[in-house]
Amino acid sequence: xxxxxxxxxxxxxxxxxxxxxxxxxxxxxxxxxxxxxxxxxxxxxxxxxxxxxxxxxxxxxxxxxxxxxxxxxxxxxxxxxxxxxxxxxxxxxxxxxxxxxxxxxxxxxxxxxxxxxxxxxxxxxxxxxxxxxxxxxxxxxxxxxxxxx
Amino acid sequence: xxxxxxxxxxxxxxxxxxxxxxxxxxxxxxxxxxxxxxxxxxxxxxxxxxxxxxxxxxxxxxxxxxxxxxxxxxxxxxxxxxxxxxxxxxxxxxxxxxxxxxxxxxxxxxxxxxxxxxxxxxxxxxxxxxxxxxxxxxxxxxxxxxxxx
Numbered sequence: 602x603x604x605x606x607x608x609x610x611x612x613x614x615x616x617x618x619x620x621x622x623x624x625x626x627x628x629x630x631x632x633x634x635x636x637x638x639x640x641x642x643x644x645x646x647x648x649x650x651x652x653x654x655x656x657x658x659x660x661x662x663x664x665x666x667x668x669x670x671x672x673x674x675x676x677x678x679x680x681x682x683x684x685x686x687x688x689x690x691x692x693x694x695x696x697x698x699x700x701x702x703x704x705x706x707x708x709x710x711x712x713x714x715x716x717x718x719x720x721x722x723x724x725x726x727x728x729x730x731x732x733x734x735x736x737x738x739x740x741x742x743x744x745x746x747x748x749x750x
Numbered sequence: 751x752x753x754x755x756x757x758x759x760x761x762x763x764x765x766x767x768x769x770x771x772x773x774x775x776x777x778x779x780x781x782x783x784x785x786x787x788x789x790x791x792x793x794x795x796x797x798x799x800x801x802x803x804x805x806x807x808x809x810x811x812x813x814x815x816x817x818x819x820x821x822x823x824x825x826x827x828x829x830x831x832x833x834x835x836x837x838x839x840x841x842x843x844x845x846x847x848x849x850x851x852x853x854x855x856x857x858x859x860x861x862x863x864x865x866x867x868x869x870x871x872x873x874x875x876x877x878x879x880x881x882x883x884x885x886x887x888x889x890x891x892x893x894x895x896x897x898x899x
Contacts, residue, residue: 620779
C-alpha cells in the first residue's frame with residue numbers, strides 16, 4: 602500500500618483509534634472521529650456524553666504531544682485485513698489566528714452529517730503526521746513504511 | 751455498563767486495538783485478535799504476513815509491560831456507540847510450566863476458526879487486566895470505571 606493509498610483509506614475511514622500518553626507514561630486509547638485536511642488530521646471533543654476521564658486525551662496531549670492514530674479494517678476473511686498507522690505530534694487548536702478551528706470543524710461537519718446535531722463545544726486537536734505505516738494481508742498490499750515526503 | 755457486561759462485550763468482540771509502549775516511550779498501536787479466558791486476555795503473533803516492525807509489540811512488552819486494549823463499536827447512529835478499555839500488564843507466555851500457551855492457543859482457535867488455517871508460530875501474550883473502563887452513548891449504559899474486584 603503506497604502513501605497515497607494509505608492517505609485515501611485514512612481519509613475515508615469513519616473511525617480511528619487514538620493513542621496518547623498519560624502523565625505516568627501509560628498508553629491511553631479512545632476511538633475517535635476525525636477528518637484529514639491536507640496533511641493534518643483533525644479530531645474534536647464533541648458533545649457526546651463523556652466519561653469523567655473523557656478529557657484525559659487533552660491533558661495527555663498537553664503534557665506529551667506524541668500520539669498514534671490507527672485506522673484498520675477487520676474482516677472474518679483474514680485475506681482482507683489491513684491497517685494504516687500514523688505516528689505524529691498533536692496540538693490543541695486555540696488562539697486560532699488562522700481560523701484553523703473553524704476550518705477543522707467545517708471539515709468534520711462535512712465528513713460526518715451527525716455533527717449537524719452534535720455540537721463541538723470542546724477542544725479541537727490537530728495531528729501533524731511524522732510517519733505513515735501500513736499493512737495489508739493481501740500480497741498486492743505489501744507492508745510498508747514511509748516517512749513524510 | 752457494569753463489569754459483567756463489559757467483560758461480555760470484550761469476550762465476544764472479534765477485534766481489539768492493543769497499545770504498547772516503545773522503548774522511547776511512544777505509543778504503538780496494532781489491531782489484534784484475542785480471547786478472554788477467565789480474567790486473562792490472550793493474543794498471539796500468528797502467521798499472517800507481517801511488516802518488518804511486526805514484533806515491535808513483543809519487544810515493547812519485554813521492555814515495559816503496561817498495555818491497553820480497546821474494544822469499541824462504531825455506528826453511524828451515534829446513539830449506539832460504546833467502548834470498553836482494559837488497562838493491564840502484559841507478559842510473554844514462555845517456559846510454560848502450566849501449559850498456558852497450549853490453553854491460550856486452544857481458546858484462540860475456539861474463538862477464531864481462521865486459526866485452523868493460520869498457524870501461531872510466534873509468541874503468545876497474556877494480558878492481566880488492572881482496570882476496566884467503559885462508555886456508552888446510550889443513557890442506560892452510563893460511563894463507568896471499575897477496578898478489578
